[in-house]
Amino acid sequence: MLQQTRVETVRPRYSAFLAAFPTPAALAAAREETVLAHWSGLGYYARARRLRSGASVVAERPGGAFPRDPAAARAIPGIGPYTAAAVLSISFDLPYAVVDGNVARVLARLYCLEPPHDRPGARARMLAQALLDPAHPGDHNQAMMELGALVCLPTGPACTATGTGRGPCPVAEYCRAHAAGMTHRYPARRSRPTPVKVQARLFLLRDRKGRLLVEKNHWQFLPRLWLPVIRPETIDVPGALDVPAALPARFRVRVDSLCEAGRVEHTITNHRIRLRVFTGLVDSGPGPLPGEYLLVTDAELAGLGRSSILEKALRAEHAAAARRG
Numbered sequence: 001m002l003q004q005t006r007v008e009t010v011r012p013r014y015s016a017f018l019a020a021f022p023t024p025a026a027l028a029a030a031r032e033e034t035v036l037a038h039w040s041g042l043g044y045y046a047r048a049r050r051l052r053s054g055a056s057v058v059a060e061r062p063g064g065a066f067p068r069d070p071a072a073a074r075a076i077p078g079i080g081p082y083t084a085a086a087v088l089s090i091s092f093d094l095p096y097a098v099v100d101g102n103v104a105r106v107l108a109r110l111y112c113l114e115p116p117h118d119r120p121g122a123r124a125r126m127l128a129q130a131l132l133d134p135a136h137p138g139d140h141n142q143a144m145m146e147l148g149a150l151v152c153l154p155t156g157p158a159c160t161a162t163g164t165g166r167g168p169c170p171v172a173e174y175c176r177a178h179a180a181g182m183t184h185r186y187p188a189r190r191s192r193p194t195p196v197k198v199q200a201r202l203f204l205l206r207d208r209k210g211r212l213l214v215e216k217n218h219w220q221f222l223p224r225l226w227l228p229v230i231r232p233e234t235i236d237v238p239g240a241l242d243v244p245a246a247l248p249a250r251f252r253v254r255v256d257s258l259c260e261a262g263r264v265e266h267t268i269t270n271h272r273i274r275l276r277v278f279t280g281l282v283d284s285g286p287g288p289l290p291g292e293y294l295l296v297t298d299a300e301l302a303g304l305g306r307s308s309i310l311e312k313a314l315r316a317e318h319a320a321a322a323r324r325g
């Protein structure tokens, strides 16, 4: 949960998640959408899916136990070198060094590592492993991560006593970058890829009872989440594409009711997504809905998991309604 999300956001969600899924077996047995609902708002939903897949693998192992071997740990979906080393060292006191972004920064400064060695590559892992205290691997790994998080900060590392309560750094006497007065040079910056712009239209379509039409998303982003109808915007001709394409025939969008409520922006990894949000009415024919579609009240929507994109779109809808009075 902490991989891309702030501690304050995660703290209450973590407790609730563990209460809902106290064991790997419980997580493995849960439906994917139930897990996603407990993940809602944390973003990067692929993590939740991988966690559930990983739990299935662990639950099927003898005794439902997490493996003690790093290769077997890394074979679990969602477990990479960092997580494997963290779990094995912290939970089982096994001698595997962790290299996350914080540790990589400390190592880059301790040894003046030049690119490509400033990232958690083979050299950084080798150095981290060589430094590891085999008698206390879990404590050592956590100390290295904390050193990076609290003292060896990305800007303004507290190498010497600073009066901020963060310094002095306990390894300053071994640090080459500090000795050379070049902590600002390490880790060497790498250029960020140019963000990819994506345009799409999001349709908040409600039936006569005010229920929102959601579909199991088959858009390239947030796959398999329940979301309002989203369609890529490939041709920017105002009005010409305002009826969402590829809806089953039983849903009849009341074209005269469609209006643009606003625009929202959202960033997913390297993609900057701009969405035009439309509101409108939809009639649904009789009989059960196709399996990929639901008509839900706002309360039911919360149970499906509300992504940040949906939250932003609903805020645009409310703001537009307020403007109209």
Ligand code: SF4
Pocket (backbone or CB within 6 Å): 106, 109, 110, 151, 152, 153, 157, 158, 159, 160, 169, 170, 171, 172, 173, 175, 176, 177, 178, 183
């Ligand atoms: S001396 Fe400074 S640059 Fe070196 S590891 Fe410590 S905080 Fe980081």
